[in-house]
Amino acid sequence: MKKKIVVFTGAGISAESGIQTFRDANGLWEGHHVEDVASIDGWNKNPSLVQNFYNMRRQIALNAEPNAAHCALVTLEKVFDVHIITQNVDLLHERSGSSHVLHLHGRLDLACSSLDKRLIYPVVGHEIKMGDCCEKGSQLRPNIVWFGESVPNMEPAIQLSEQADIMIVTGTSLTVYPAASLVEVIVPTCDLYVIDKHINLARIPKKSITMEGTASEMVPKLVNQLIAHNTIL
Structure with missing residues (x-):
């Protein structure tokens, strides 16, 4: 599986x-x-x-056009069961070819x-x-979903996060709630990777694996690492 x-x-x-x-x-x-x-x-x-x-x-x-980060996540689907939860209201994930995208906002x-x-x-x-x-x-x-309105897709997003073996967070400062709470519901065995140009350690769980840099630079790098590691196993 x-x-x-x-x-x-x-x-x-x-x-x-x-x-x-x-x-x-x-x-x-x-x-x-x-x-x-x-x-x-x-x-x-x-x-x-x-x-x-x-x-x-x-x-x-x-x-706008999808960038290297969007495209790398499509590559990730070749090896893993990938689900994207996004705060973004554009369709760049879908346009790059991602199969499972849940829009929170x-x-x-x-x-x-x-x-x-x-x-x-x-x-x-x-x-x-x-x-x-x-x-x-x-x-x-x-x-x-405007500020002050309920987030209809929050419950399915929580369910997906609870099932994750690996979670990758990128492009968000984890300051907008309730979306930011998703990193708090993952199981203890889930590997959490956080990619950001400016890592704020106060806003992420202590066990996070941090990668400081842009999404277009670091997401492809992480995707290659995950695929290579999975192939070795």
Whole structure:
């Protein structure tokens, strides 16, 4: 039976493909406060602003290409049972060829009803326009989990993490909860690898195996190591 590897990714892996993390040192997203563009209150206050913000993000994501880290994770599937849990809303993992991707915070290529989030529709092109409505007549909004909203895929993400023989964390500073808690539910025998340009030891379990560097540099290196070690065994 193949070992199960769970890969937990964040904005850093997509940043190397040209997708900005949007939040700068002052906590602003493209000059906007987070609560103005990524909360239900922001949507209710100024839906056009929020819609335009995510239309811009969608256009950037559509023009981006997977990088070496995304592609290396596809190679990993040849030897291991690989499942990716991502905080990213782009589709770079899917576009690189990864088979099992679970999105915690939604997907840019989908719209949902602002009245009933169970009503989900594909986005054609890069825009959701004001006036585009669901079958119940409610305005469509980005199918994104905003700050303060529940994370529907958190339970399956926890279940996957609990089953992991190996967990790889890359592109995330492990500061956004509840997603960051996934490293806390792995079993004691699970090997935990943390890849980051700036390792913060205070935010990761003590038994972590750390690799300091970019995702596009370190993920391929780790993938080669894991495959080589598995072949020897």
